[in-house]
Amino acid sequence: MTALQARYRPALGRIRARLPRGSAAFGKLTLRLRVTLVATAIVAASLGLAGVGLLLWLEHSMVSGLDTTARQHVDDVVSLVERDRLHTIIPSNGADVDVTEVLDSSGRMLASSYVGSDPSVAGHFPYPLPAPLRAGHAMTLEDLSIGDGGDFRVAVRTASLRGEDVTVIAAVSLGQAERTEHTLTIGLVIGCPAFIVLVAWTVWHTAGRTLRPVETLRRHAMDISDTDLHRRLGLPASRDEIHALAVTLNEMLARLEAASVTQRRFVADAAHELRSPLTAIRAQLEVLVHYPDPERDRPVAAALLDDVERLHDLVEGLLALARSENPAPRWSHDVVDLDEVVLGEVRRRHALTGAGIDASSVSAGRVRGDADALRRVVVNLLDNARRHAAGRIRIELGRREGEIELTVSDDGAGIPAADRERVFERFTRLDEARSRDTGGSGLGLAIVSHVVAHHGGSVTAHADQPPGEGGLGGARIRVLLPSAEGNID
The missing domain is CATH 3.30.450.20 (PAS domain)
Incomplete structure (x- = not known):
């Protein structure tokens, strides 16, 4: 035996x-x-x-x-x-x-x-x-x-x-x-x-x-297409990894359905908003063409210019909102002196319109983010306050417990408590007639909400204190952003 x-040794190479x-x-x-x-x-x-x-x-x-x-x-x-x-x-x-x-x-x-x-x-x-x-x-x-x-x-x-x-x-x-x-x-x-x-x-x-x-x-x-995202996958009886996979896929379908509904609603709202100024422009142009009147042409042209500016603002708002909702926007993350941005916008509005804005409570505040996007936040907050203010606007900026707090208040009618979350949704108007007359599109605060969220902050709406207690009595929009102090490259 x-x-x-x-006896066999394979060639490893x-x-x-x-x-x-x-x-x-x-x-x-x-x-x-x-x-x-x-x-x-x-x-x-x-x-x-x-x-x-x-x-x-x-x-x-x-x-x-x-x-x-x-x-x-x-x-x-x-x-x-x-x-x-x-x-x-x-x-x-x-x-x-x-x-x-x-x-x-x-x-x-x-x-x-x-x-x-x-x-x-x-x-x-x-x-x-x-x-x-x-x-x-x-x-x-x-x-x-x-x-x-x-x-x-x-x-x-x-x-x-x-x-x-x-x-x-x-x-x-x-x-x-x-x-x-x-x-x-x-x-x-x-x-x-x-x-x-x-x-x-x-x-x-x-x-x-x-x-x-x-x-x-x-x-x-x-079997599930983009037209029936409401359908869900059947869950296996066993509570194992396959069941967990099915639950995850159903949650993904729910998110896709919500995104699809949001997109369709956005397209419908955008079409509706664009149709109104276009209809007004077309009607006024038809009057100019079919019923020329030298005494009336100048006022009609001025109205046309207002409608074109309103349409331009609406398109710009839609583009800004689309950029802010981009899951990977190409925004910079530089250190921004937010007080310089605020004071710059206040001076520009005073030079263009002569409107007075109380900026005496603006102090130093440095955040990390995109300067252009943060400037749009300030612009939209001031435009929103201007449309609803009776005559006075106040903007404040300061450091609060490791965060930078930006508030814009006005002496208007304020925002009802039931609508203080809804105002940050797209195309939301609490006073349709006044908003349309003053050029509001319902996108300004939605853009603010998306930009602030991307920068790791939060935005909320409140009622300002009465004038007797130091406030203006109207709406007060409060933005909190992480401070860049102590984290500067």
Whole structure:
């Protein structure tokens, strides 16, 4: 019986060179097939290693047992030799030891346990014996002519008989061990592939059953188009990862539906807002064309200019709102002196309209963000206050508990408590007639809300304190932005 040896060593360079191509091909397989192949390969490798290990362990165990038996019988015979009680026929201890012989220095057999052997002839072992045997190591000798012949495990020891050196040899047949190993090998060769096929079949069907809900979700998702985003995917009964995936997909569909509704509403509102000034411009142009009147043309042209300016402001507001709702706007994040922005806008309005704005409470305030976007916030807040103020506007800026607070107040009618959140929605007008007459589009505070949110702040609407308590009595819009102090590059 020979030990198993690993004789094949693959060329690692070739394997590495082929990995990218194989990986790409493997990635094109279905998930079910990939799981089956990987699981089957792992089981096959594990069974192969376990089978080889079992055979090696069995071989080592049986050989060790046979060596122990052979050496034990050698010791028994040496004891007989040393006591000069050796006879021509050596007594046997059963079937474990097949043959024991005692040879003299010339290789002639002096005694044997093999019935039928003639002590006068040469022994059954090669002489001279191999060097490992003479050194005291047990070893396997093949094709010995003992009994039916075959391979034997042999142990040797030297002793002294009547002043002469003799060699005691004990040989144990490997036939039974080889038959046992052969039987086990046949069992592994037949059983392992069958078990691997069973594992592959089990993994294939288990993966199919596991992925079946995913396939169901995929088919249902394919049936949902942009016109029926209100539909939802069916949730599996099990509370596992597939259920969590279905819940996540339904939440995504809900967000897509909300975004679609918002977009359609935005388009409808924008079309409605654009239609009103365009209709007015068309009507006035038709009057100019069909009913020319030098005394009336100048006032009509002035009205046309007002409508064009209103239309321009509306388009600019829509563009600004679209930019502010961009999920990744290209805004800078520089340190901005917000007080300079506020005072600059106050001076510009005073130079253009002569309107007085109380800016005495504006102090230093530095924030991090986009200067143009923050300027639009200030402009929209002042325009909103101007449209609703009776005559007085106050703007304040200061640092409050690590934040920069910007407030704009007016002495108008104020904002009802029920509408203080709704005013930051697009195209919201609390007084439709007054807002249209004064050019309001309902986009100013919506733009403020989006820009402030992008800068990590918040905006809220309040009622200002009465004039007797230091306020103006109208609306008060409050903006909080993170301060850039202590975080400046």
